[in-house]
Amino acid sequence: MSTTSTKNEHFQDHLMEHHHKENFFTKYIFTMDHKMIGKQFLITGMIMGIVGVMMSMLFRLELAYPEQSFPILEFFLGKWAPDGVMDPNMYLALVTIHGTIMVFFVLTAGLSGTFSNLLIPLQIGARDMASGFMNALSYWFFFLSSVVMIASLFVESGPASGGWTVYPPLSALPQAMPGSGTGMTLWLISMTFFIVGSLLGSLNYIVTVINMRTKGMSMTRLPLTIWAFFVTAVLGVLSFPVLLSAALLLMMDRLIGTSFYLSDIFIGGEVLSYSGGSPVLYQHLFWFLGHPEVYIILLPALGISSEVIATNSRKPIFGYRAMVGSILAIAFLSFIVWGHHMFVTGMNPFLGSVFTFTTLLIAIPSAVKAFNYITTLWKGNIQYTPAMLFSIGLVSTFVTGGLTGVILGDSALDINVHDTYFVVAHFHIVMGLSAIFGMFAGVYHWFPKMYGRMMNKSMGYAHFWLTFITAYGVFFPMHFLGMAGLPRRYYSNTAFPMFDNLADINVLITYFAIIGGIAQLIFIFNFFYSIWRGPKASQNPWRANSLEWTTPVEHLHGNWPGDVPIVYRWAYDYSKPGYDEDFVPQNVPLAEGEESGH
């Protein structure tokens, strides 16, 4: 044990000695400093987020007013919206790329990439990531994949359009839809780069958390953010390679005529020569990543909100060990529930039973987390920073969206609402909103750490309230569309008179979506304005305990100017009896007779 820690210190001191003169390229582009890489992930994620949200506003416009002409559609979509009326293929393309961008580029790389990079070394007391080079490489693979994904939007035959899950044969056969041509090939190439980048990042996070904690930072003293990032990275390393293999097999089916997923197909007036494959195999491989992916998105947000809620309630997080336990339980269960996405594929009914059982079990650790958050607020002294509001918003959406999971996870009930708007409502609320709220909370909370300045709080408040109200306004009514039987991914619901009376709801949703989308401009403006013009931050503006606030405001390569701090207590000694201040940073030695308890 002692040898490891001396080696560790040695290594960290070694890092400190490297104070090269930095020029523009080494500082902003080919940087290996974890803080800068975190910012690179954040800015790239934000740009992708803008693209993803704008797409959703375009297709919301179309859904509210099907077959009506909007010049703005022609402006953005060109030949895909002749006379301002969106082409059905373009609708499917927008839905597909919106999903891909939001799930992978914003909420996986943008969220976990940003905050794992920024916070892991700072909160565990390390000078940098285990491998700065791998870390930089991880970002550049992500960047490359973003460029390819955006490039696929400009392909003649249109971008991938088979839904973000790109099920074959639809995604495998260019005859099935125009988007399954070059656009789909680029989608697969982009995802391949993305996965490589994600794996490099995750390996780095795992190694760093295990090996580079400062003296005294035992696993049970880690802030919950780090637990969340650590478990997220483990999930990523175990599940993303499976998606990679799924993508490679799909690419082979498309390009060199193998039959992994294809069999007995008659399309475009001829029988294709594929035989013996199974499209359901792809779904198994996809969802073996796809379900852990939900938690790869959600866990970092939950970690961030744990930290923000404890700090701003001025209270220890309630039930730290239970919180860690439930993260681990959720992570474990997430690997054995993927089949609940496939209840109606005709899978063996016994398998369906098993997946129902394991899926509903996830509700238990999730409930523990929700109740622990609420108890943390109880008898607190809540400081309403914008980050705190977003974290409370997260608890609300996590509960709302989690509850409908009890319906969808039950195979017998899933039959009824599978692939309807009920599902759209469920996953947007529980995964989309919770994760994006967590991401906003993280940005507001750690902005002073990233840029040394404060974001404007009034704009933060305006941003939160508009986002919170419009987000529920968009997604809650979708439950009712789903219960009326309306399938998702319908270009319009005018083909079925039974849905005619739902048109009003669709219009209302679109209003909320457009207001909510525009409200994000407040955030973007606040963010960039504050980078240059925000008031200078003090060293520990939120009076928080964790180690990142012991570093100077100005960024240093190596984080601490002197020795790395030593940790004596957990990160949640807020309002501890016996102390005048309502916080006791982790590097404050125990008072005489004080027990750390952790």
Added chain:
Amino acid sequence: MNTVSIIVLIVLAVLTIVQVMRISEISSSIQGGKDNQVSEKDNDTQGKLLLLVGMGFVISVLVMYWAWGYHSLPAPSSEHGSEIDGLWNLSMLIINVVFFIVQPILFYFGYKYRGKKGTKAVYYEHNNKLELFWTVVPALFLAVLIIWGLNVWSGLMMPENEEEPIVIELYAQQFNWTARYSGGDNQLGYATVHEIAGANIVGVDTKDAYSSDDIITKELHLPVGKPIKFEFRSQDVIHSAFFPHFRAQMNCVPGSKTYFQFTPTKTTAEIRQDKDVKNHVAEVNEIRLAKGEDVWEFNYVLLCNKICGAAHYNMQMEIIVETEDEFNAWIKEQKTVAETL
């Protein structure tokens, strides 16, 4: 012109925000606000807002139930459908109770414990009994849902038949459905994509003895009260046969067959007399008349519920549930494979 006005609008919006920010910064510096920290007044305002907006959200959920709840599908028209709906109702009851308890508590705590000067939070790390309580209670409720759910599920997937079900194939292709009745022998003839040619759209092998009495139709007629076993096939991409009124859904997967069985319980004529359905039809027709569209008469319908291409949103088939006599009369009029191919 449009582009210019959009750009002008964006510029104006940005300028407004800049001004609002300047004002808020100046006013906070006048009030002595230090580097944009939250003040006691902020805590008070935001805490109250949280209660207000939060409870507003909870109440608006009630309003939505009242305003849109009746849009939900009418009572099921299949035997197993009522079992699904029973389980559905219990699950909805449980999650709604939790929702209407937990959300108000969350927002109330946010309001009640908003930061005030001079107060200190209570140092409260954990309470094993409390945590055990809210681990065990959800587990108990879930146990009930899991056990009941699995019961319903195995009943659906592995039905015990007193009489032999009628076998009907539903064949999916971009972007329409075709039905193939198994005829007098209740056995579908062999079919493969390699046999597809001309009028033989489902690729039935005419040399197979079972195929001669098969009947291929573009309308799906079902006799009421008879168990029907559907076999699903697809020739191109994955489709999903979704029968919302019968609480049934199954994917159609190229290269393999899938199955689902149900027993219709209400004829089309009967369901049209259902109170909820009548209201639904009246509401829809009011909208349609206002738009100058045809009057709609309720019909069961089969939808495609797995993204399958450009016209996915319009891949449908009418379902007619009728008495056994009516069904027999209809099927007699249809031509068999032997006659058509």
